[in-house]
Amino acid sequence: MSNQPIPPNLNEETTHAIISDGELFDALQALEEHFQQFLSFSKYAPDLTYFVSRYDLIDVIIQVHKREAYDRFFHRMEMSERKRVALYAFWILKFKPFKITDVRFLDDDSENVNETFAIYLICAILFYANKLQKTAVEKSGFYQNMLYAFRYRSFSVDSMILFVEAISTDTFEREYNGIV
Amino acid sequence: MNKKKVFGLTLEEAGRIKSSLVRWSGVSRSAKKQRDGSRFCDALEEGAKLLCEDKTFVEVFDVQR
Numbered sequence: 176m177s178n179q180p181i182p183p184n185l186n187e188e189t190t191h192a193i194i195s196d197g198e199l200f201d202a203l204q205a206l207e208e209h210f211q212q213f214l215s216f217s218k219y220a221p222d223l224t225y226f227v228s229r230y231d232l233i234d235v236i237i238q239v240h241k242r243e244a245y246d247r248f249f250h251r252m253e254m255s256e257r258k259r260v261a262l263y264a265f266w267i268l269k270f271k272p273f274k275i276t277d278v279r280f281l282d283d284d285s286e287n288v289n290e291t292f293a294i295y296l297i298c299a300i301l302f303y304a305n306k307l308q309k310t311a312v313e314k315s316g317f318y319q320n321m322l323y324a325f326r327y328r329s330f331s332v333d334s335m336i337l338f339v340e341a342i343s344t345d346t347f348e349r350e351y352n353g354i355v
Numbered sequence: 356m357n358k359k360k361v362f363g364l365t366l367e368e369a370g371r372i373k374s375s376l377v378r379w380s381g382v383s384r385s386a387k388k389q390r391d392g393s394r395f396c397d398a399l400e401e402g403a404k405l406l407c408e409d410k411t412f413v414e415v416f417d418v419q420r
Contacts, residue, residue, distance in 0.1 A: 193377050196370035203361040203369060227362050233372050 194240040202236045213295045224277045231272035238266045260300045261339035264293035265332050290325040304343045
């Protein structure tokens, strides 16, 4: 934790300021753009029908915003994109706001739409960090393990953040290069 | 006035859902804190009202159909 003194306007009586409507709408818009892009990369037809639980989606954004406020207040830190993506992935896995309702595509893959969307978000941050190799990611064992873990295993918020930071930075390559 | 829609929601509708979620979480926390039967029932009733107001059940049943 930073040693900077707590600003006088922040004290133990301070409560979390809920995200504003404008910020919420911007976050929703960004998520919609990402989801549309994710669908365009997937096998689904352009006229795919799907259901989005808007309550769950807004709850996802509120939870991420709360964590950002927590980091800002207790650690004096602005959240990095990696952490933000990890939080979105975590809460999407928790609330599962998306559901494919198109009868043409009802199979195991469509049941995993929330998990694959979470992986898509993580892959997007890996791409920007230049950590995504150009091999077919979907065929790799790592992808399958990640999908299985996201579907059936239990994560905490912090473990998800640690996971995304570990695979999107040089941490493991520096410390454990050549061991695996 | 901003009438742009995201996931079928206008800015005002998104704000209304947000407020209901925030209110619901407040009710829930208060109920746990009080550990009092009658207060807990009040909280449940309040929660049920909120859910009906916001048509959560209607949405759920629409999906089922």
